[in-house]
Structure formats: C-alpha cells, structure tokens
Amino acid sequence: MYKIVLRFFVFSLYLYSLLSPVAVFADADAPNIVIILADDMGWNDVGYHGSEIRTPHIDQLAADGLQLDRFYAQSTCTPTRAALMTGKSPQSLGIYSPLSKLNPKGLPPTEKLMPEYLREVGYQSFLVGKWHLGFRESAYQPLARGFDHFYGHLTGGIGYWDHVHGGGLDWQRNGKTLREDGYSTHLMTAEIDRLIKLRDRSKPMFLYAAFNAPHLPNEAPEETIAQYESIANPNRRIHAAMVGELDAAIGALIKTLDEQGMLENTLIWFMSDNGGLNSSAMPAPMVRVSGILQNWLGAPLPITFLEFMRTNTLDSASDNSPYRKGKQSIYEGGVRVPSFLYWKGKFKPGLNTQMITVQDVLPTILSAAGIQVLSPQSNLQGVDQWLNLTAGIVSKPRDYLVNGFDGEALYRFPWKLLALSSGEFELYRLDKDPEEFTDVSENHPDIVAELQLALEAYPRRESIHIPVWRAAMDMDFFGGKEDRIPWSEIEYQ
Known part of the structure; x- marks a missing residue:
C-alpha cells in the first residue's frame, strides 16, 4: 500500500511539472x-x-x-x-x-x-x-x-x-x-x-x-x-x-x-x-502636404492634427x-x-x-x-x-508576421512576402537581396501562393485598439x- 501511495505521489508531481509553465528553477549561479x-x-x-x-x-x-x-x-x-x-x-x-x-x-x-x-x-x-x-x-x-x-x-x-x-x-x-x-x-x-x-x-x-x-x-x-x-x-x-x-x-x-x-x-x-x-516610411502625399503647410505657416502648425502629422513626417x-x-x-x-x-x-x-x-x-x-x-x-x-x-x-x-501602416509581411526565411495595403503582393529573397531591390513574385508564383496561405492562417486576435x-x-x-x-x-x- 505504501509503495502504491508513493508511486501515485511521484506520478502526481510529474503531471504537475508538465502542467506548470515553469518546472525547473534557475541555476544557483544564474546570471x-x-x-x-x-x-x-x-x-x-x-x-x-x-x-x-x-x-x-x-x-x-x-x-x-x-x-x-x-x-x-x-x-x-x-x-x-x-x-x-x-x-x-x-x-x-x-x-x-x-x-x-x-x-x-x-x-x-x-x-x-x-x-x-x-x-x-x-x-x-x-x-x-x-x-x-x-x-x-x-x-x-x-x-x-x-x-x-x-x-x-x-x-x-x-x-x-x-x-x-x-x-x-x-x-x-x-x-x-x-x-x-x-x-x-x-x-x-x-x-x-x-x-x-x-x-x-x-x-x-x-x-x-x-x-x-x-x-x-x-x-x-x-x-x-x-x-x-x-x-x-x-x-x-x-x-x-x-x-x-x-x-x-x-x-x-x-x-x-x-x-x-x-x-x-x-x-x-x-x-x-x-x-x-x-520621412521615407511616410506616404508621399503626407510628406508633400506637410512640407507645403510648413512653408506656408511655419512650425508648429496651428491645427493640432496637422502639427502631429508634420512633426512625425518632417522632424x-x-x-x-x-x-x-x-x-x-x-x-x-x-x-x-x-x-x-x-x-x-x-x-x-x-x-x-x-x-x-x-x-x-x-x-x-x-x-x-x-x-x-x-x-x-x-x-x-x-x-x-x-x-x-x-x-x-x-x-x-x-514564420514571423509584422504589421505596418503599409500592410503586413510574412517571413519564412529566406523568403519574405509583403501584402501591401494597395492589395498588391511582393516577394523578396532576403539572403540574396537584403535591400529588397528586386520583387521576384512573378518568378515564384508557387512560393507566393504558399506564403499567402500561411499569411491567412497566421493566428490573430481581435484588435484591442480604439x-x-x-x-x-x-x-x-x-x-x-x-x-x-x-x-x-x-x-x-
């Protein structure tokens, strides 16, 4: 009976270790x-x-x-x-x-x-x-x-x-x-x-x-x-x-x-x-309008929303x-x-x-x-x-997903698929083209299709943002x- 209880106790500890997110303590000389x-x-x-x-x-x-x-x-x-x-x-x-x-x-x-x-x-x-x-x-x-x-x-x-x-x-x-x-x-x-x-x-x-x-x-x-x-x-x-x-x-x-x-x-x-x-990451119309308004009215701009746009774009x-x-x-x-x-x-x-x-x-x-x-x-x-x-x-x-104001991108290294806000897709092979000079999506439709499916299946939760x-x-x-x-x-x- 004692052995049965002992085995049950040990087995219970084992199950607990599997269910507990952290089961092993840090080393004594932990950094x-x-x-x-x-x-x-x-x-x-x-x-x-x-x-x-x-x-x-x-x-x-x-x-x-x-x-x-x-x-x-x-x-x-x-x-x-x-x-x-x-x-x-x-x-x-x-x-x-x-x-x-x-x-x-x-x-x-x-x-x-x-x-x-x-x-x-x-x-x-x-x-x-x-x-x-x-x-x-x-x-x-x-x-x-x-x-x-x-x-x-x-x-x-x-x-x-x-x-x-x-x-x-x-x-x-x-x-x-x-x-x-x-x-x-x-x-x-x-x-x-x-x-x-x-x-x-x-x-x-x-x-x-x-x-x-x-x-x-x-x-x-x-x-x-x-x-x-x-x-x-x-x-x-x-x-x-x-x-x-x-x-x-x-x-x-x-x-x-x-x-x-x-x-x-x-x-x-x-x-x-x-x-x-x-400014290179900003939409071209925003950069152009911010520049025109700054030239006309100086900085800071008198309208709050426009000034926030201007400072993030031009400063x-x-x-x-x-x-x-x-x-x-x-x-x-x-x-x-x-x-x-x-x-x-x-x-x-x-x-x-x-x-x-x-x-x-x-x-x-x-x-x-x-x-x-x-x-x-x-x-x-x-x-x-x-x-x-x-x-x-x-x-x-x-697979790694990033979001931006211009769309979202899925990395499956060395490939990177960009799903732009315009509805267009671009594909880059980063080990050969890290500066993203050449869109190779037309040359690799199979990879584009594969990554599109992965992009659609990527886990997302409803936005918490206002x-x-x-x-x-x-x-x-x-x-x-x-x-x-x-x-x-x-x-x-």
Missing part, C-alpha cells in the same frame, strides 16, 4: 539579465554600422560581444514590447500598432510576462523607462506584471525635459507622480545606478532599461548638440545628440555593473524597438540605410534593427547571421537563466536561440503643455 531597449533607433544610427553618430560605448560592447545581423522587431513600439515581454506574436494578442493614451485596454493581464517567469525562480526585477503596454487599469501596469520597481513613463513618447505626453505629465516612481527637473535620459541613468547599488545582493537581478531615446521630440542638451555641428541637417544633428546621450547612459550602466563586481555574470541584450523614424531624422523605409513600414528599414548580446567571457566576439526575432528573446533569456518552460500551455511562439548563440546549433526560424478617428481627436503629442491630470493618477479619477 543577472539586462535588456537595453532603444526607442526608434535606425540601423545606421550606431557607430559600428558606419554611422556618423559617435557611439563608443555601444560600439565596444558590440565589438566584444555577439552582433545579431538579422534581428527583427515589429515596425512600431507597442507590438515589439508585447512580443519582448511574452515571447508571442503581438497579432495573437490583439496588438497591431502603438497604444493610444486613450486606449482602455492593454497587454492582456492573462499573459505571463518575462519578470513573472523570473520572479518564480528568485529574480528581482526593475523597469526603468518606457512601458507603453497599457495603464488605464492597475492590472495593466508594470507593478502588476512582475516588476518589483518601476521608474519612468507609462505612455509613448514624452518630452525629454517636461516629461509630458498628450497633455498629461507622465513621470512616476512606483505609481506616484514625480515632478523632477532634468533630461529624461540623465534621470533614468541615475535611477539605474541607484537601483543596482541598492539591490538585494542575495538575488539575481533583471533590469529592463527601456530608454525613450532617440524617439521624438528632437531635444538634447545644447552642449551635446554642439558636438555635431558638422551635421548640416538640424534635425539629424539633434537626433545624433540624443543617440549620444543614450550611449553615455549605457556607458554609465556598464561602469556601475563593473564597480559592483557584476559585469562578469551579467547577460546584456541590446536592441531597438523598431526601425528609425524618417524625424533616423537613418536606416542600406535598408528601405523605416518605422511604421513592413520593409526592412522598419523592422531590421541593431542588436547584440554581451556577456563578458561567455560570448566570443563575432557576427551571427541567423534570423532571430524579438519573440525569441523571452525563451532565450529563460534558457540562459537555466529556466525550462516545459508546458505546452505556455504557448510561446518564439524560439529558444540559446544553443544557436552559444554553440552555433541553428534553430529553424518560425478607432483611429478617436485617437486623432486627442493626439498623443510628445511634450508640451499640461491640460489634464498626470497619467499615473488617471485610473483613480
């Missing part, structure tokens, strides 16, 4: 994990890709780490952040574009996020910077999603000095509104330094450093802008200064990790949330070359972004040319931390790339006057 997310950084906005912008700290980490030559985000911020935190496609979560400040919903609370997985095995988790995954109910906010500490802003782009988004102050620490003087990149840097030094040293640390740079508006300290006086375009000059400030912040982060004796046991993953914003100054277009587009410039991993002594300097996506980050991070996701109930759509990154054992990439017209009635301006209560207080009114 600290740092994800650095830049906001709207273009492929050619970093020195190691040949940019005129000086990024010595980023360049050194990339040179000493493993550069990811084919790392793909989504074409805009909220979808990328949703995929990063869940390991799932944003389309399967009902997320297709940036969340408006008016959006009542956010990343579904039923989804398990990266810090929640890590908390179960003893990690402390900090978020410094931009959230942009929903905030109008506390269940959508960072402290309800596994983070132990949150400092930064809940919405999209903010003014770097005034910390305002869409008429409301958006700056807080752990739910409490802050009115702080200072440049946002500098304030985030100081908070990161403080958190690392005050951490619980008995636990490994997960730091999500989600900087708002170099997202619009174009704002930077004058002394940093002056370092780029050789750049003729004034918008590009300020953009370069914002990237330079981000690089300095990353340098300060590395210095703190080193001084705290943490650097040798810290995995750092750097990436941008989408391609850089510039943006990222460089995604050699790739086509940029943020909001399904072409390579909108989704192929700078990325690398650094772990001192663990990664040999090199270049990984396999296709890796933002959906792969969560399962890969969990694997690096020694956490095995055993249950099919977790439904992760990303691929664990750890053996690919550390041992060159390639994992076949899964109608565009409603968002247009109260635009998500970046910086400016306050005309309502702070966003951290909105739920309680």
Whole structure:
C-alpha cells in the first residue's frame, strides 16, 4: 500500500511539472539579465554600422560581444514590447500598432510576462523607462506584471525635459507622480545606478532599461548638440545628440555593473524597438502636404492634427540605410534593427547571421537563466536561440508576421512576402537581396501562393485598439503643455 501511495505521489508531481509553465528553477549561479531597449533607433544610427553618430560605448560592447545581423522587431513600439515581454506574436494578442493614451485596454493581464517567469525562480526585477503596454487599469501596469520597481513613463513618447505626453505629465516612481527637473535620459541613468547599488545582493537581478531615446521630440542638451555641428541637417544633428546621450547612459550602466563586481555574470541584450523614424516610411502625399503647410505657416502648425502629422513626417531624422523605409513600414528599414548580446567571457566576439526575432528573446533569456518552460500551455511562439548563440546549433526560424501602416509581411526565411495595403503582393529573397531591390513574385508564383496561405492562417486576435478617428481627436503629442491630470493618477479619477 505504501509503495502504491508513493508511486501515485511521484506520478502526481510529474503531471504537475508538465502542467506548470515553469518546472525547473534557475541555476544557483544564474546570471543577472539586462535588456537595453532603444526607442526608434535606425540601423545606421550606431557607430559600428558606419554611422556618423559617435557611439563608443555601444560600439565596444558590440565589438566584444555577439552582433545579431538579422534581428527583427515589429515596425512600431507597442507590438515589439508585447512580443519582448511574452515571447508571442503581438497579432495573437490583439496588438497591431502603438497604444493610444486613450486606449482602455492593454497587454492582456492573462499573459505571463518575462519578470513573472523570473520572479518564480528568485529574480528581482526593475523597469526603468518606457512601458507603453497599457495603464488605464492597475492590472495593466508594470507593478502588476512582475516588476518589483518601476521608474519612468507609462505612455509613448514624452518630452525629454517636461516629461509630458498628450497633455498629461507622465513621470512616476512606483505609481506616484514625480515632478523632477532634468533630461529624461540623465534621470533614468541615475535611477539605474541607484537601483543596482541598492539591490538585494542575495538575488539575481533583471533590469529592463527601456530608454525613450532617440524617439521624438528632437531635444538634447545644447552642449551635446554642439558636438555635431558638422551635421548640416538640424534635425539629424539633434537626433545624433540624443543617440549620444543614450550611449553615455549605457556607458554609465556598464561602469556601475563593473564597480559592483557584476559585469562578469551579467547577460546584456541590446536592441531597438523598431526601425528609425524618417520621412521615407511616410506616404508621399503626407510628406508633400506637410512640407507645403510648413512653408506656408511655419512650425508648429496651428491645427493640432496637422502639427502631429508634420512633426512625425518632417522632424524625424533616423537613418536606416542600406535598408528601405523605416518605422511604421513592413520593409526592412522598419523592422531590421541593431542588436547584440554581451556577456563578458561567455560570448566570443563575432557576427551571427541567423534570423532571430524579438519573440525569441523571452525563451532565450529563460534558457540562459537555466529556466525550462516545459508546458505546452505556455504557448510561446518564439524560439529558444540559446544553443544557436552559444554553440552555433541553428534553430529553424518560425514564420514571423509584422504589421505596418503599409500592410503586413510574412517571413519564412529566406523568403519574405509583403501584402501591401494597395492589395498588391511582393516577394523578396532576403539572403540574396537584403535591400529588397528586386520583387521576384512573378518568378515564384508557387512560393507566393504558399506564403499567402500561411499569411491567412497566421493566428490573430481581435484588435484591442480604439478607432483611429478617436485617437486623432486627442493626439498623443510628445511634450508640451499640461491640460489634464498626470497619467499615473488617471485610473483613480
């Protein structure tokens, strides 16, 4: 009888391990994990890709780490952040574009996020910077999603000095509104330094450093802008200064990790949330009209909607070359972004040319931390790339879907099918034509048909977004006057 009970008990534990999303605890020497997310950084906005912008700290980490030559985000911020935190496609979560400040919903609370997985095995988790995954109910906010500490802003782009988004102050620490003087990149840097030094040293640390740079508006300290006086375009000059400030912040982060004796046991993953914003990704009529209105009326334009269109079209100054277009587009410039991993002594300097996506980050991070996701109930759509990154054992990439204002695209590497908003289809073979010069759809009708079927079958959920017209009635301006209560207080009114 005793043996029967014992066997039943052991079998019950086995079944529980299969049904539990996380069944294996992190290793005793689990690494600290740092994800650095830049906001709207273009492929050619970093020195190691040949940019005129000086990024010595980023360049050194990339040179000493493993550069990811084919790392793909989504074409805009909220979808990328949703995929990063869940390991799932944003389309399967009902997320297709940036969340408006008016959006009542956010990343579904039923989804398990990266810090929640890590908390179960003893990690402390900090978020410094931009959230942009929903905030109008506390269940959508960072402290309800596994983070132990949150400092930064809940919405999209903010003014770097005034910390305002869409008429409301958006700056807080752990739910409490802050009115702080200072440049946002500098304030985030100081908070990161403080958190690392005050951490619980008995636990490994997960730091999500989600900087708002170099997202619009174009704002930077004058002394940093002056370092780029050789750049003729004034918008590009300020953009370069914002990237330079981000690089300095990353340098300060590395210095703190080193001084705290943490650097040798810290995995750092750097990436941008989408391609850089510039006019090449905008519809030609919008660019033309914005230019005419600016010439007639100057800037800013007196009509709110038109000014929002103008600043996003004409003030943006990222460089995604050699790739086509940029943020909001399904072409390579909108989704192929700078990325690398650094772990001192663990990664040999090199270049990984396999296709890796933002959906792969969560399962890969969990694997690096020694956490095995055993249950099919977790439904992760990303691929664990750890053996690919550390041992060159390639994992076949899964189909990957991106959305943009110009349509949607399905990747089945090396093939990429674009379903344009015009109703037309284009096909590119990216290993031979990464710049998307030649549409080969007429040469490969069988592949087009195959990918069209896969595109139609790709899992999607009903959109959580409010109608565009409603968002247009109260635009998500970046910086400016306050005309309502702070966003951290909105739920309680």
